[in-house]
Amino acid sequence: MPRDASTPAGARAVTAVAPAKINLHLGVGDVRGDGYHDLLTVYRAVDLWERVTVALVDADAADDDEVIVTGPGAPQVPTDRTNLAARAVDLLREEAGSDARIAIRIHKGVPVAGGMAGGSADAAAALVATDRLLGLGLGRAALEERAARLGSDVPFCIRGGTALGTGRGEKLATLLHARAEQHIVVALADGGLSTPTVFAELDRLRAERDPADPGRGLPRAGGVDPLVAALAGDDPAAVAGLLANDMEAAALSLMPALRRTLRVGREAGALHGMVSGSGPTCLFFCTDRDHAIAVAAEISEHGVAREVRVTRGPVGGAHIVDDPTGK
Numbered sequence: 001m002p003r004d005a006s007t008p009a010g011a012r013a014v015t016a017v018a019p020a021k022i023n024l025h026l027g028v029g030d031v032r033g034d035g036y037h038d039l040l041t042v043y044r045a046v047d048l049w050e051r052v053t054v055a056l057v058d059a060d061a062a063d064d065d066e067v068i069v070t071g072p073g074a075p076q077v078p079t080d081r082t083n084l085a086a087r088a089v090d091l092l093r094e095e096a097g098s099d100a101r102i103a104i105r106i107h108k109g110v111p112v113a114g115g116m117a118g119g120s121a122d123a124a125a126a127l128v129a130t131d132r133l134l135g136l137g138l139g140r141a142a143l144e145e146r147a148a149r150l151g152s153d154v155p156f157c158i159r160g161g162t163a164l165g166t167g168r169g170e171k172l173a174t175l176l177h178a179r180a181e182q183h184i185v186v187a188l189a190d191g192g193l194s195t196p197t198v199f200a201e202l203d204r205l206r207a208e209r210d211p212a213d214p215g216r217g218l219p220r221a222g223g224v225d226p227l228v229a230a231l232a233g234d235d236p237a238a239v240a241g242l243l244a245n246d247m248e249a250a251a252l253s254l255m256p257a258l259r260r261t262l263r264v265g266r267e268a269g270a271l272h273g274m275v276s277g278s279g280p281t282c283l284f285f286c287t288d289r290d291h292a293i294a295v296a297a298e299i300s301e302h303g304v305a306r307e308v309r310v311t312r313g314p315v316g317g318a319h320i321v322d323d324p325t326g327k
């Protein structure tokens with residue numbers, strides 16, 4: 001396989017990719033003592049990918065480990081050690097007891113700050129690639145455990161497919177029978193929304209609605225049973241009728257213009273339109289690929305999105321695409 005064009009010459013390098021996620025159901029419970037919210041979610045990986053290359057570089061080749069980000073939205077992504085891929089590299093390097101200098105190249109294929117786990121996918125791809133680069137040989141379960149330390153969505157970006165997520169989203173159970181394919185229009189908004197801000201807005205809206213409400217407790221486990229059953233069938237309309245996102249009201253409150261995007265997509269004939277995760281990306285579920293292309297064209301024509309893409313799911317999780325050692 002040809003080496004990634006962005007790989008520094010002469011360096012041993014490994015490239016991995018990791019997918020974006022959407023939440024087919026996102027039930028949000030109370031804020032916990034640690035500041036996170038209990039979730040009950042059905043994650044699905046979709047065919048938009050982050051690509052991360054990690055490369056060993058000479059100790060005297062650079063002053064610091066470099067992080068280079070390319071692709072749409074790249075200027076919004078930090079390139080210091082707070083970058084999630086850099087944190088993944090630092091975690092495994094420390095675990096390996098290595099002082100190797102590692103350059104990181106990230107190519108963005110997932111909307112930045114769009115509620116589709118682009119940063120988490122960077123961390124997932126970086127974990128998989130660095131594990132191979134440093135010869136750690138951690139299995140998937142061990143990588144998912146490290147992933148949970150980096151962010152709530154990172155374990156799912158490693159696993160991919162369709163999975164039930166609980167805890168703060170990091171506890172996963174793969175939904176093996178959830179094979180129903182989906183064709184989805186992804187409408188990117190101008191600007192992004194920060195996940196903590198949207199969670200805080202949800203808490204505020206709930207307190208405002210019912211100040212006496214002592215809390216919502218855990219989202220009800222059985223709440224996703226009809227959706228899980230529909231995902232085992234092959235009726236896109238049945239699945240679409242069961243999609244839900246508790247975060248949507250908060251995202252719409254912070255970015256009211258999204259209401260128009262949702263209306264246009266629904267009027268264009270989508271089976272269902274909703275905000276993706278914490279937003280502001282909007283998703284429109286369609287009957288097949290041709291339908292999705294037609295809906296995408298309508299949304300583009302109305303000028304209610306910065307960019308419109310068509311994707312599908314489920315797809316697999318993080319994996320290596322280029323390892324020159326061929327292991």
Ligand code: C5P
Pocket residue numbers: 035036037038039150151152153167168169195196199
């Ligand atoms: O886990 P992650 O670092 O991606 O979460 C980012 C922020 O989103 C958290 O600091 C928290 O404010 C919020 N969050 C939450 N409940 C979750 C997941 C994230 O409140 N289940």
